[in-house]
Amino acid sequence: xxxxxxxxxxxxxxxxxxxxxxxxxxxxxxxxxxxxxxxxxxxxxxxxxxxxxxxxxxxxxxxxxxxxxxxxxxxxxxxxxxxxxxxxxxxxxxxxxxxxxxxxxxxxxxxxxxxxxxxxxxxxxxxxxxxxxxxxxxxxxxxxxxxxxxxxxxxxxxxxxxxxxxxxxxxxxxxxxxxxxxxxxxxxxxxxxxxxxxxxxxxxxxxxxxxxxxxxxxxxxxxxxxxxxxxxxxxxxxxxxxxxxxxxxxxxxxxxxxxxxxxxxxxxxxxxxxxxxxxxxxxxxxxxxxxxxxxxxxxxxxxxxxxxx
Ligand SMILES: *[C@@H]1O[C@H](CO)[C@@H](O)[C@H](O)[C@H]1NC(C)=O
Ligand SMILES: *[C@@H]1O[C@H](CO)[C@@H](O)[C@H](O)[C@H]1NC(C)=O
Ligand SMILES: *[C@@H]1O[C@H](CO)[C@@H](O)[C@H](O)[C@H]1NC(C)=O
Ligand SMILES: *[C@@H]1O[C@H](CO)[C@@H](O)[C@H](O)[C@H]1NC(C)=O
Numbered sequence: 001x002x003x004x005x006x007x008x009x010x011x012x013x014x015x016x017x018x019x020x021x022x023x024x025x026x027x028x029x030x031x032x033x034x035x036x037x038x039x040x041x042x043x044x045x046x047x048x049x050x051x052x053x054x055x056x057x058x059x060x061x062x063x064x065x066x067x068x069x070x071x072x073x074x075x076x077x078x079x080x081x082x083x084x085x086x087x088x089x090x091x092x093x094x095x096x097x098x099x100x101x102x103x104x105x106x107x108x109x110x111x112x113x114x115x116x117x118x119x120x121x122x123x124x125x126x127x128x129x130x131x132x133x134x135x136x137x138x139x140x141x142x143x144x145x146x147x148x149x150x151x152x153x154x155x156x157x158x159x160x161x162x163x164x165x166x167x168x169x170x171x172x173x174x175x176x177x178x179x180x181x182x183x184x185x186x187x188x189x190x191x192x193x194x195x196x197x198x199x200x201x202x203x204x205x206x207x208x209x210x211x212x213x214x215x216x217x218x219x220x221x222x223x224x225x226x227x228x229x230x231x232x233x234x235x236x237x238x239x240x241x242x243x244x245x246x247x248x249x250x251x252x253x254x255x256x257x258x259x260x261x262x263x264x265x266x267x268x269x270x271x272x273x274x275x276x277x278x279x280x281x282x283x284x285x286x287x288x289x290x291x292x293x294x295x296x297x298x299x300x301x302x303x304x305x306x307x308x309x
Contacts, residue, residue: 048111052113054107054110054118055106056105056138057085057117058142059117059118059143060119060120060121060125060142060145061119061122062121062123062126062131062135063123063124063125063146063147064123064148064149064195064198064201065126065154066123066154066157067154067219068222069121069147070121070268071219071226071272072121072145072147072217074266075222075226075230075259076230076243078243078259078261080116080242081117081242082116083110083112083113083118084120085108085109085120085121086110087108088122089108089120091122092128092130093122093128105138117237117239127194127195127201132204132208133208142213143236143237144213146216146217147217147219148198148216148218150307150308150309151196152288152291152309153276155180155192155195156176156277157276159176159192159277160276160277164274177279177280177283180283180286180287181283186286193287193290196291196294197291197294199294199298206301215232216302216304217229217232217233227244227245231243247261248260254267254273256268256272291308
């Protein structure tokens with residue numbers, strides 16, 4: 001009896017915590033028997049769970065690329081009142097998507113229950129010239145999440161990702177020094193460096209949104225001690241506190257926290273947390289020194305400092 005009771009309770013909790021999933025439904029009048037050869041020719045249609053619908057996001061993780069946006073979204077997805085979009089939509093930064101309009105955008109969102117908020121993440125928004133005005137036009141009171149890490153580390157991580165993508169596609173690769181230096185000087189036009197000029201991009205956002213609407217998550221802290229950062233996000237989004245220490249466990253092999261929720265364990269993709277290549281110390285010093293003034297400008301803009309080198 002006690003067993004049955006706890007099982008029912010378990011089901012109730014699961015139903016509460018589980019994000020909406022599609023339900024498989026076979027066409028009317030068709031129920032395949034095991035081994036039925038027509039099984040292969042008839043596919044079930046997928047219907048959304050009753051009571052759920054799609055909404056434009058209540059909050060967007062706008063960046064930064066290589067800042068930990070995937071980790072942040074996956075960790076927020078632990079929360080029963082969060083419905084996270086599965087893919088990066090690139091609606092506000094890519095014209096060919098933006099021209100499809102807001103109805104198309106809403107269709108890209110996951111099904112959610114009325115008690116849930118929808119969150120999308122596209123790291124390219126932060127460095128996009130046009131995204132802030134477009135997001136403002138959709139919802140001027142939307143809450144934005146921005147996850148940042150040391151901008152020098154971000155440059156190297158950005159390079160590393162492109163390096164592995166090119167390797168996989170059998171394209172030629174360059175040493176990082178060849179990207180960072182041109183004609184004996186720091187190549188400040190290198191896209192990975194441009195994306196790390198947080199002050200430049202932030203100024204663009206602050207022309208459209210007040211600072212109170214942009215919550216900055218410390219990406220370096222999130223990796224080493226996720227819970228306090230997530231609790232700050234819960235408060236920013238007015239979510240009841242539901243994420244707990246027991247939702248995380250440290251994976252020694254990965255050197256990362258993995259997630260435990262709904263009785264499932266999951267770790268970030270293999271491509272996350274790749275080791276960085278060694279960088280010539282002289283070049284690294286030039287890069288740090290170039291970014292230092294931009295970092296100071298950024299601290300002044302947001303009224304907060306970080307331990308960036
Ligand atoms: C036929 O479909 C049912 C329902 O998805 C499945 O459980 C069963 O294993 C299938 N049988 C075969 C032989 O494919
Ligand atoms: C947005 O547009 C790009 C380029 O056309 C495309 O590759 C991408 O899949 C689009 N996003 C979605 C969600 O369709
Ligand atoms: C705009 O965003 C705010 C903050 O998340 C939310 O409360 C509100 O419902 C949104 N408005 C629309 C029309 O989606
Ligand atoms: C820890 O990480 C390794 C390497 O990514 C993975 O193979 C393993 O399954 C993980 N273990 C747990 C308990 O998550």
